[in-house]
Amino acid sequence: xxxxxxxxxxxxxxxxxxxxxxxxxxxxxxxxxxxxxxxxxxxxxxxxxxxxxxxxxxxxxxxxxxxxxxxxxxxxxxxxxxxxxxxxxxxxxxxxxxxxxxxxxxxxxxxxxxxxxxxxxxxxxxxxxxxxxxxxxxxxxxxxxxxxxxxxxxxxxxxxxxxxxxxxxxxxxxxxxxxxxxxxxxxxxxxxxxxxxxxxxxxxxxxxxxxxxxxxxxxxxxxxxxxxxxxxxxxxxxxxxxxxxxxxxxxxxxxxxxxxxxxxxxxxxxxxxxxxxxxxxxxxxxxxxxxxxxxxx
Amino acid sequence: xxxxxxxxxxxxxxxxxxxxxxxxxxxxxxxxxxxxxxxxxxxxxxxxxxxxxxxxxxxxxxxxxxxxxxxxxxxxxxxxxxxxxxxxxxxxxxxxxxxxxxxxxxxxxxxxxxxxxxxxxxxxxxxxxxxxxxxxxxxxxxxxxxxxxxxxxxxxxxxxxxxxxxxxxxxxxxxxxxxxxxxxxxxxxxxxxxxxxxxxxxxxxxxxxxxxxxxxxxxxxxxxxxxxxxxxxxxxxxxxxxxxxxxxxxxxxxxxxxxxxxxxxxxxxxxxxxxxxxxxxxxxxxxxxxxxx
Numbered sequence: 001x002x003x004x005x006x007x008x009x010x011x012x013x014x015x016x017x018x019x020x021x022x023x024x025x026x027x028x029x030x031x032x033x034x035x036x037x038x039x040x041x042x043x044x045x046x047x048x049x050x051x052x053x054x055x056x057x058x059x060x061x062x063x064x065x066x067x068x069x070x071x072x073x074x075x076x077x078x079x080x081x082x083x084x085x086x087x088x089x090x091x092x093x094x095x096x097x098x099x100x101x102x103x104x105x106x107x108x109x110x111x112x113x114x115x116x117x118x119x120x121x122x123x124x125x126x127x128x129x130x131x132x133x134x135x136x137x138x139x140x141x142x143x144x145x146x147x148x149x150x151x152x153x154x155x156x157x158x159x160x161x162x163x164x165x166x167x168x169x170x171x172x173x174x175x176x177x178x179x180x181x182x183x184x185x186x187x188x189x190x191x192x193x194x195x196x197x198x199x200x201x202x203x204x205x206x207x208x209x210x211x212x213x214x215x216x217x218x219x220x221x222x223x224x225x226x227x228x229x230x231x232x233x234x235x236x237x238x239x240x241x242x243x244x245x246x247x248x249x250x251x252x253x254x255x256x257x258x259x260x261x262x263x264x265x266x267x268x269x270x271x272x273x274x275x276x277x278x279x280x281x282x283x284x285x286x287x288x289x290x291x292x293x294x295x296x297x
Numbered sequence: 298x299x300x301x302x303x304x305x306x307x308x309x310x311x312x313x314x315x316x317x318x319x320x321x322x323x324x325x326x327x328x329x330x331x332x333x334x335x336x337x338x339x340x341x342x343x344x345x346x347x348x349x350x351x352x353x354x355x356x357x358x359x360x361x362x363x364x365x366x367x368x369x370x371x372x373x374x375x376x377x378x379x380x381x382x383x384x385x386x387x388x389x390x391x392x393x394x395x396x397x398x399x400x401x402x403x404x405x406x407x408x409x410x411x412x413x414x415x416x417x418x419x420x421x422x423x424x425x426x427x428x429x430x431x432x433x434x435x436x437x438x439x440x441x442x443x444x445x446x447x448x449x450x451x452x453x454x455x456x457x458x459x460x461x462x463x464x465x466x467x468x469x470x471x472x473x474x475x476x477x478x479x480x481x482x483x484x485x486x487x488x489x490x491x492x493x494x495x496x497x498x499x500x501x502x503x504x505x506x507x508x509x510x511x512x513x514x515x516x517x518x519x520x521x522x523x524x525x526x527x528x529x530x531x532x533x534x535x536x537x538x539x540x541x542x543x544x545x546x547x548x549x550x551x552x553x554x555x556x557x558x559x560x561x562x563x564x565x566x567x568x569x570x571x572x573x574x575x576x577x578x579x580x581x582x583x584x585x586x587x588x589x590x
Contacts, residue, residue: 111387179420179424180424180427182385183424184426184436185385186380186382186413186417186418186420186490187417187440187490187493188413188415188441190410197436198426294473295474
């Protein structure tokens with residue numbers, strides 16, 4: 001017998017009392033807050049699917065936008081899908097390279113000089129600027145001179161994405177251990193080479209997923225587009241550089257404020273389509289991150 | 298002074314330990330090889346902090362020179378001045394001169410990247426890139442403009458063979474360098490360093506994060522590399538210094554009570570045998586016999 005009879009056995013149970021009660025209260029509170037967070041999220045998704053799924057039939061995604069008075073199941077939202085895709089793509093082309101290069105400057109080159117501190121500060125301020133201000137800004141410096149276009153919308157969305165891309169890329173670059181940079185320098189690499197062949201590849205997964213989050217956020221923005229792409233189209237405008245355009249969030253906004261059931265149904269359908277696009281982008285972000293992280297253990 | 302003592306044999310046994318080392322003791326006089334580094338009255342500052350002061354010493358070709366001494370004695374700082382890695386620390390500054398094969402490393406037209414292509418470095422913590430094993434080794438040659446696949450394959454295999462890692466990784470050259478164990482990763486870093494065929498390999502406590510078996514492998518490797526390269530190694534392990542090095546330099550900390558500053562100084566340098574068996578300075582004697590950290 002291992003334990004002598006007279007020896008008291010260790011009591012390893014959590015002692016009853018205030019401490020155990022506190023633990024239970026905290027656990028219950030955490031579960032509750034999780035439920036509170038999930039309810040509105042689930043409800044938004046449920047409502048959109050319930051009301052939007054019925055609108056999405058055969059030609060809905062590919063048909064032109066009808067007049068708001070048309071009944072349910074007439075026409076579709078293709079022009080808005082096309083507009084959202086081309087405007088968001090153009091915004092990405094503008095904002096992501098600029099943002100990543102800016103972050104590279106901030107973390108690799110600027111150090112703690114006044115310029116990099118200034119840029120970092122401005123990026124933080126820009127993150128907090130309401131999106132409609134971006135729209136007004138582009139309206140006053142671009143639309144007033146060159147007219148409505150998808151490009152103007154892309155500029156507004158790009159201005160919105162830029163600080164997000166800078167911040168997320170900067171944080172990713174900061175996570176790259178200095179020992180990797182030193183290892184590269186010790187082999188005789190120049191600074192640009194260290195940045196291009198070691199630092200950026202090590203951070204690319206995080207940079208890409210940060211950029212895609214910014215894209216998904218921009219794709220859902222209504223306010224910056226309101227007065228820079230005009231909207232009100234019934235057929236698609238494939239020329240992103242010229243003429244009024246339309247995007248899904250705008251279409252949703254217009255249809256939601258309409259009294260006609262057909263328009264409202266198309267609005268719900270468009271909302272579901274937009275959520276689906278955002279969802280696909282998120283999955284793409286995961287896949288891309290996993291692919292780039294192949295060698296990160 | 299404040300760090301754990303290496304497991305040094307008792308004082309009376311020490312001479313035996315030193316004599317038993319495999320490297321043949323070499324003469325300290327003119328019979329030594331060519332001068333690789335000539336360090337003349339070097340002081341190194343980080344901002345206003347003087348990390349090391351007044352170091353003058355030679356480093357000879359095809360020898361292993363060990364830097365020993367307690368923490369804060371400036372060994373690593375001195376080592377990093379040999380391939381200008383200290384340049385990467387903002388505010389660092391070097392007074393005096395370090396010349397490499399007769400050319401000042403800190404001359405006006407000297408490019409730090411050109412220096413580092415000839416003087417490689419292995420770090421204390423293995424730092425493989427998050428790339429495949431192959432790309433880790435091919436990294437340096439690619440910097441030097443080698444694009445030919447067959448040539449790269451050959452360099453990668455040869456370097457991994459020299460680093461005694463080839464047999465372990467030959468079937469998985471495309472897996473991540475981060476998937477290797479600590480000892481393997483350090484050998485990968487050595488392979489990466491010798492892939493650019495440097496003239497000198499600097500090692501900053503290369504085995505301090507490794508277990509005794511991996512340490513033994515690295516030490517065997519160093520003895521093999523000695524015929525082709527000049528090696529300077531910083532180590533906290535005095536047995537390691539006696540096992541692998543031809544010459545030893547002992548650094549110590551100079552404490553200035555008045556200004557409360559601590560500066561590293563070179564106390565003594567000579568053949569490893571002389572430093573461990575017949576130290577001329579009492580501080581060296583205290584350190585190598587384990588009476589002082």
